[in-house]
Every structure is written in structure tokens, then in C-alpha cells.
Amino acid sequence: MAESHAEVLQQVWSRETMPKVMKIISTRLKLPQRDLISLLLVSSSLHRTLVSSPSLWLVLDFHEMVNAGDRLLAALALTRYHHVKQINLEFAQDVEDKHLDILRNQFSGSLQNLEHLNLNGCQKVSDMGIEAITATSPSLKIFSIYWNVRVTDVGISYLVKSCKHIVDLNLSGCKGISDKSLQMIAENYQHLESLDITRCIKITDGGLQHIMVKCSGLKSLNLYALSSFTDGAYKKLSLLGHLRFLDLCGAQNLSDEGLFSIAKCKSIRTLNLTWCVRVTDAGVIAIAQGCTSLEYLSLFGIVGVTDKCLEALSEFCSNTITTLDVNGCIGIKKRSREDLLQLFPYLRCFKVHS
Amino acid sequence: MSEPDVIKPEMMRSYIWLQTADGSIQQVEQEVAIFCPLICHEIHAGMGSSKTYPISLPARVNPVTLSLILDYCRFHQVPGRSNKERKSFDEKFIRMDTNRLCELTSAADSLQLKPLVDLTSRALARMIEGKTPEEIRETFHIPDDLTEEEKLEPLKNITDDPRIRLLNRLYARKRKELKEKEKLKNVEVEAEHVDDRSVDELLSFINGENGVKTVKNKKKNRRRKDQQKNAPESNGISSVGHDDRVKGHCLPNINELLKLQDSEDDRFGLEDEFDDCDIGDGIDPEIKEQIDREVEDFARRLNSDWPERVQELLSLGQERRPSLYTVNGNGCSARRSSSTGVEKHEK
Numbered sequence: 001m002a003e004s005h006a007e008v009l010q011q012v013w014s015r016e017t018m019p020k021v022m023k024i025i026s027t028r029l030k031l032p033q034r035d036l037i038s039l040l041l042v043s044s045s046l047h048r049t050l051v052s053s054p055s056l057w058l059v060l061d062f063h064e065m066v067n068a069g070d071r072l073l074a075a076l077a078l079t080r081y082h083h084v085k086q087i088n089l090e091f092a093q094d095v096e097d098k099h100l101d102i103l104r105n106q107f108s109g110s111l112q113n114l115e116h117l118n119l120n121g122c123q124k125v126s127d128m129g130i131e132a133i134t135a136t137s138p139s140l141k142i143f144s145i146y147w148n149v150r151v152t153d154v155g156i157s158y159l160v161k162s163c164k165h166i167v168d169l170n171l172s173g174c175k176g177i178s179d180k181s182l183q184m185i186a187e188n189y190q191h192l193e194s195l196d197i198t199r200c201i202k203i204t205d206g207g208l209q210h211i212m213v214k215c216s217g218l219k220s221l222n223l224y225a226l227s228s229f230t231d232g233a234y235k236k237l238s239l240l241g242h243l244r245f246l247d248l249c250g251a252q253n254l255s256d257e258g259l260f261s262i263a264k265c266k267s268i269r270t271l272n273l274t275w276c277v278r279v280t281d282a283g284v285i286a287i288a289q290g291c292t293s294l295e296y297l298s299l300f301g302i303v304g305v306t307d308k309c310l311e312a313l314s315e316f317c318s319n320t321i322t323t324l325d326v327n328g329c330i331g332i333k334k335r336s337r338e339d340l341l342q343l344f345p346y347l348r349c350f351k352v353h354s
Numbered sequence: 355m356s357e358p359d360v361i362k363p364e365m366m367r368s369y370i371w372l373q374t375a376d377g378s379i380q381q382v383e384q385e386v387a388i389f390c391p392l393i394c395h396e397i398h399a400g401m402g403s404s405k406t407y408p409i410s411l412p413a414r415v416n417p418v419t420l421s422l423i424l425d426y427c428r429f430h431q432v433p434g435r436s437n438k439e440r441k442s443f444d445e446k447f448i449r450m451d452t453n454r455l456c457e458l459t460s461a462a463d464s465l466q467l468k469p470l471v472d473l474t475s476r477a478l479a480r481m482i483e484g485k486t487p488e489e490i491r492e493t494f495h496i497p498d499d500l501t502e503e504e505k506l507e508p509l510k511n512i513t514d515d516p517r518i519r520l521l522n523r524l525y526a527r528k529r530k531e532l533k534e535k536e537k538l539k540n541v542e543v544e545a546e547h548v549d550d551r552s553v554d555e556l557l558s559f560i561n562g563e564n565g566v567k568t569v570k571n572k573k574k575n576r577r578r579k580d581q582q583k584n585a586p587e588s589n590g591i592s593s594v595g596h597d598d599r600v601k602g603h604c605l606p607n608i609n610e611l612l613k614l615q616d617s618e619d620d621r622f623g624l625e626d627e628f629d630d631c632d633i634g635d636g637i638d639p640e641i642k643e644q645i646d647r648e649v650e651d652f653a654r655r656l657n658s659d660w661p662e663r664v665q666e667l668l669s670l671g672q673e674r675r676p677s678l679y680t681v682n683g684n685g686c687s688a689r690r691s692s693s694t695g696v697e698k699h700e701k
Contacts, residue, residue: 013453014496021456024463025475025482035479037509041487044499074508 019049026056033061051080058085063118068092069099076107083113090144091121097129108136116142120170123148127155134162144170146196152176153184160188167191172198172222179207186210196222198247205233212236220245224272227252234258240265249274249298249353259283263290274300274325274353284309288316298325300353306331314343323349370397371408374417379408382424389427391466412464418454419461422447426470448477452493486511 022039025031031039036056040047050056057080062068068089075081089095103111114137119125125148134140140163145151151174159166166189171177177200185192192215197203208229211218218240223229230253237243238261246268248254254276262268263286271287271294273279279302287294288309294317299305310332313321321344326335340347368384370393387402388394393409396402402409411420429435429443448455455474462470482490491498 010495010497017456017460018494018496020463021459021478024459024471025478028472028475029479031479031482033509034511035482035484037507037511038485038487038490039482041500041505041507041510042490042494042498043496044501044504046496047500047504071508078508 014043015045018043019045022046023049023053026050027053033059054080054083057081058083059088060084060086061088062092063088063090064092066093069095073099073102073107076103076110082110084110085113086116086118087114088118089120089122090118095119095122096124097126097132100125100129100132104132104136111136113139115139117144119143119145119148121147123150126150127152127158130155131158134159137163139163139165141165142168144168145174146170146198147173149173149175153178153180156181156184160184164188168194170194170196171200172196172224173200175199175201178202179204179210182207183210186214190214191217193217194220194245196220197226198222198224199226201226201228205229208233209236212239216240217242219243222247223251224248225250229253231255231258235261237262238264241267243268245270247272248276251276252278254278256280256283256286260286263287266290267293269293269320270296272296272298272352273302274298276302277304280304281306281309281312285312288312292316293320295320296323296349296352297321298323298352299329300325301328303328303330305329307334310335310340310343318344319346322346323352325350325352327351327353368403370402371405372402372420373408373410374415374420375411375413376416378417379405380417380420381405383428385431386424386428389431389467390423391468393465412461414457414464415461416457419457422450422454422458423462423465423467423470427467430469444473448473452478452481453495456494 026036026039036050040050060072060075060081062071065071069092072087072089072095076084111133117133117137117140122145125145127150130145130151135158143159143163143166151171153176156171156177169185169189169192171181174197177197179202182197182203185195187210192211195211195215195218203226208223209232211221212233213236216239219242221237221240221243222245224247227250229251234248234251234254235258237246237258241264243265244267246262246265247270249272251258251273252275254273255278259279260283262271268287268291271291273284279299281304284299284305285308287297289312294313297313299309310326313324324340324344324347326332326340327350329335337350340350369381370384370387371379371381372387372393373379384397388397392412393402396409401407415423426447430440450458455478459471459474459478462474481493485493488498490496
């Protein structure tokens with residue numbers, strides 16, 4: 001029975017045109033994983049076309065999913081993921097050391113290109129899991145494991161042993177980390193660009209100083225909610241000439257002396273001084289004079305600063321400041337929205353700390 | 355076929371000849387045609403200057419799609435247009451049936467006209483977004499011919515999305531909270547404090563702001579055995595207020611604040627979240643959008659209340675049983691920024 005013209009057209013449509021179009025769409029835009037998988041399950045020709053486009057299968061995203069550990073293993077068993085570059089398990093459930101162990105034992109071939117691993121919130125993972133996953137991921141550049149209290153210096157020792165190219169490390173909330181880890185990080189990652197040690201409360205001046213001396217390329221440093229550092233450490237921040245982002249929220253020992261040193265980091269764009277209660281005008285004025293590309297500044301809760309510091313900021317940084325939080329700065333008399341816009345014409349955001 | 359404009363004698367416009375796969379030939383103003391990189395190349399190679407030597411367009415370009423493409427080019431090649439004008443044109447331009455949109459994508463791609471491919475791709479991506487495979491088949495008229503093996507896709511989407519559960523739980527909690535607020539204006543500040551934070555945390559979590567500080571500050575545990583821990587922390591807050599009253603001003607004791615946030619961080623609460631709510635059978639995209647908007651609005655309202663709550667917390671020493679809706683009862687002027695509401699800085 002000969003196919004009618006209509007049938008031929010339909011076949012061309014579904015077997016040639018549609019796969020081509022879907023391939024165009026998915027390679028040009030970053031389709032969410034969910035939609036990509038749905039497309040895979042539309043038709044056989046679509047399946048074939050998409051699977052044979054390697055650029056589509058470089059990311060595995062299981063964030064917030066249940067059974068993520070098992071799903072990850074099932075995914076890595078598929079050939080199309082053999083060159084995966086990024087794995088996202090942020091707040092995924094059911095990710096345990098045993099899954100990472102199986103990854104190491106059975107799927108190490110698929111992880112050779114892995115550059116970005118997000119284990120944020122995977123609280124069941126311990127040092128042993130870290131040992132397993134780092135052993136199989138030599139190309140890792142970005143590693144994030146926030147809010148995990150089981151990780152200790154031992155886990156970090158595995159990281160530095162197996163992954164030599166880390167540039168971005170997020171250990172926020174990993175309270176088991178101590179100065180020892182920072183020393184290892186400093187010694188092994190001298191090209192580190194971003195470090196987040198929010199709430200790593202065991203760390204002292206000594207640990208931090210290692211970083212500042214060795215990681216001179218650091219662009220982003222997050223010391224949020226770390227209140228035990230002193231000026232002894234803060235003064236060494238001047239060594240980080242490339243620093244663009246610095247979060248010192250809660251740095252209650254930071255004095256103007258510390259800020260004089262920080263003012264030497266000329267490239268700072270973002271500076272969070274929320275609750276840095278010892279700071280006065282002198283320190284902020286120094287920042288204004290030194291960090292002339294400043295875009296984001298929070299002085300939230302600092303009662304020792306006055307209108308003087310705003311004048312200085314306006315004099316030096318009015319072209320660049322777009323975010324300024326002076327809530328709770330009762331020493332500043334003129335800080336209504338209108339007052340601030342007069343001083344900082346590009347100001348868009350007036351509150352960051354909430 | 356495009357009508358040529360009136361030709362001014364002093365300025366002869368040149369025309370290019372294009373041929374589509376069906377054999378038909380048309381004449382197009384040169385400045386319009388060269389907007390397509392492929393045609394531009396052909397012109398530079400010497401083609402298209404006469405009817406006998408037209409530029410042969412790729413097979414994917416039929417007369418209908420060519421006409422659409424030329425309309426697009428004719429509009430955008432004019433240099434003086436504002437971004438707003440261009441955007442407005444684009445929005446109207448892509449209003450066509452799905453099939454045509456697909457053909458247009460394919461044709462524009464073969465002519466290497468990237469801006470148009472991006473435009474149509476985005477429109478198609480919006481049509482695909484959130485749809486099940488069956489729905490996609492229906493939208494694009496594709497028959498289901500998957501093999502059994504292909505159907506065994508391990509990453510298949512299952513409706514176990516924890517976000518949906520969290521969302522339901524959030525709504526239930528907020529409803530409960532509102533009811534309680536009606537009854538008890540003088541509820542224990544600690545409990546209120548704790549409740550708000552959990553809701554705020556859930557909101558931030560749902561909105562995907564996991565990297566933003568507000569989430570980290572406000573993570574909260576639900577485990578019952580840790581209830582006792584709450585008591586000493588809340589005493590910490592009251593004692594802060596007390597000390598401040600004695601000192602006569604209301605500087606917060608940072609350690610207390612951070613410690614409170616600290617201890618709550620130790621607890622892993624997420625597992626407990628997923629116990630007792632119904633999961634919908636996947637969410638209708640329109641309802642989903644509505645929910646998103648509500649949650650966003652909700653977050654904005656909650657977050658704009660927070661600084662006042664902090665002030666109230668810290669001014670505990672002033673009054674035994676503070677009314678939670680007293681503004682600046684302690685003389686500490688924490689000026690609230692107006693109308694900008696929630697603008698979270700993202701790293």
C-alpha cells in the first residue's frame with residue numbers, strides 16, 4: 001500500500017524537521033534538565049538526535065530530588081553522560097557515602113571531566129564520601145559542600161590530595177573545618193579565586209593568615225558570621241590585591257586599623273560590614289578613598305559612623321555605588337531614600353541585611 | 355513577493371535574486387537580504403545579481419518562511435530603531451502557529467540568521483516548558499514511536515518534587531500562623547521569632563536563593579528532641595533586651611544573635627518537612643505561575659517586616675509583654691527603606 005502524500009509529509013515532519021528544530025533549540029538555549037528529558041521521551045527520532053548531541057549532556061542536576069544518590073548512579077551508567085562536567089546535588093535527598101563509593105568503583109571513567117560538584121546540604125556525606133568522589137574527579141575546579149558538619153580536616157586532606165585544580169571552594173557552615181584545613185588549602189591552591197568559610201567557627205587568625213599569604217589571586221572571600229578574627233588577620237587582607245568580594249558580616253573585632261589595610265584592595269566591588277560595630281568614620285573614609293570601584297556596601301548596624309563617611313563615599317564612589325545599606329546607622333542623620341539618592345545617584349538597593 | 359519602494363533616480367537601489375527549492379525566484383532589496391549571513395556570503399561570491407544567477411537558498415527555506423524572514427530582516431536592518439521598538443516587533447512577529455514557528459526556526463538556522471533563531475527558539479522553549487512528553491507530542495503533532503528500551507529513561511520526571519510539598523506546607527503554616535496572630539497579639543516573642551524564620555527560610559529555599567545569606571541565617575530544625583535547646587537560646591534573647599535596657603541603648607549583642615542562628619544551624623531539618631502533606635499530581639503550569647507569584651509577594655511582605663521584628667526583639671527589655679506591632683517603641687531609629695522592599699544582593 002503506497003503511502004499517501006500526507007503521510008510522507010507527516011513522516012518528514014516528525015522524523016526530520018522536528019528533531020532538527022529541537023536540536024537547534026536545546027543547543028542554543030540552556031533548557032532545564034526536566035524539559036530536556038521530556039523531549040527525549042517524545043519520539044524515537046528525537047531521542048536519537050538529542051542523545052547524539054554531546055553538548056546537551058554535560059550537566060546532571062538532581063537538586064532537591066529524592067533518591068538522588070540512586071538516580072545519579074543510574075544516570076552515570078548511560079553513555080551519554082560519560083563526559084559530564086557538572087553535577088548538582090544541592091539539597092538532594094538520599095545521597096550517602098555509599099553512593100559516592102559506588103561512583104568511584106564503577107563509574108570513575110565518567111568523572112574524568114567533572115569540573116563542578118555541588119554537594120550543598122548533602123548532610124549525610126562524610127569524609128569517606130569526599131575521599132571517594134575526589135579520588136575519581138581529578139579535573140575538579142569548583143567544589144561546594146555547604147552546611148555539612150561531618151566534613152573535617154580529614155576530608156579536606158583528601159580533596160587536596162586528589163584535586164589539584166580547585167579554584168572555587170565553598171565550605172560555608174562546615175563547622176568541623178579548622179586552621180589545619182586552611183593551611184592545606186593555602187599550600188595546594190595558590191590559584192584559588194573564591195573561598196567561602198562562613199560560620200567555620202573553629203578557624204582562627206592563624207588559619208586565615210595562611211590563605212592571605214599564599215592565595216594572592218583570591219577574588220572572593222566570605223567570612224560571614226566569623227566573629228573571632230582580630231585585626232591581626234584583617235590587616236593581612238591588603239595582600240589580596242585582586243579581591244573583589246569581601247564579606248565581613250559580624251566581624252565584631254574589626255577596627256578602623258583593619259579597614260585601613262582593606263582599603264589597599266583597590267578592586268573591591270562588594271564589601272559587607274554588617275555588624276562591624278567597632279568601625280567608625282575613619283575606617284569607612286579610608287575605604288572610600290581606596291576602593292573607588294565600590295558598588296555594594298553594607299554598614300548595617302554600625303552606630304559609630306556619621307554623615308561624614310557618607311560624604312567621603314559620595315566624593316569617591318558616587319559613580320559606582322548601587323547598593324548601600326545604612327539601616328540601624330543611627331549616627332547618620334541624613335539617610336532617607338532621598339538623602340541617599342542625592343549623594344549616590346545610581347543607588348538602586350537600600351537594604352541588604354534583613 | 356516584496357514590492358520595491360519608489361526608486362529615487364539619484365539613488366539606485368540594488369536588488370538581489372533569490373531562488374527557493376521549489377524553483378520560484380524573487381527579487382529582494384539588497385540591504386534587506388544581506389541581513390542574512392548566508393545570503394551575504396553568496397553576494398560576495400558574486401551570486402544573485404541577476405535573475406539568471408539567483409542565489410539558491412537551502413531546502414529548508416520555502417517561499418512562506420522566506421517571506422517571514424524577509425519581513426524580519428526588513429524591519430531590523432534599519433539602524434535607527436530603539437530597543438523597545440525592536441522588542442515590540444519581535445513579540446508580535448512570533449505570534450504564529452506552532453508548525454510555522456518550527457519551520458521558521460529551521461529556515462532561519464540554515465540562513466545563519468542567529469537573532470531570529472534565538473527569538474523563535476525562545477518562543478518554542480516556552481511552549482515546551484514544563485510539559486510532559488505526551489503534551490509535547492500533542493503540541494507539535496509527533497507520533498509516539500519510542501522503543502521499550504528508550505522508555506526506560508532513568509532521569510524521567512516523577513512528581514515527587516519536594517518543592518511542591520514544601521509549598522503546601524508553607525501555605526498550611528502561614529494560614530495557621532495568621533489564625534494564631536488574630537487570637538494572641540502578645541504571643542511569646544521567641545516562638546514568633548522561630549516561626550517566622552522557618553517560614554522565611556522555606557520561602558528563600560523555594561525561591562532557589564540557596565546561596566543567599568538570609569537562608570543560612572535562618573535554617574531551622576524541627577526535631578523534637580532539640581526543643582529543649584530552644585529554651586536557653588530564647589533566654590539569651592530576653593537577656594539581651596534586659597541588658598540593653600540597663601545600658602540605656604539598644605545595641606544588639608552580636609554573639610547572642612549569631613549564636614542563636616548558629617545553634618539552629620546545627621540541626622538538619624529538611625527530612626522532617628516532607629512527612630505530612632499531600633503531593634499534587636504535578637502542578638498545572640498556570641497554577642504554578644500563580645503560586646510562584648503569590649510566594650514571591652509573600653516573601654516580599656515577610657521580609658519587609660523583619661527589621662521591625664528585630665527591633666522589637668531587642669527592645670524586649672523595655673516592656674514585659676511587648677505588643678508586636680509597636681513601631682520604634684524604644685527610640686532606636688532603624689529607618690526602613692521605603693518601597694524598595696526586598697532587593698537581595700546576589701553574589
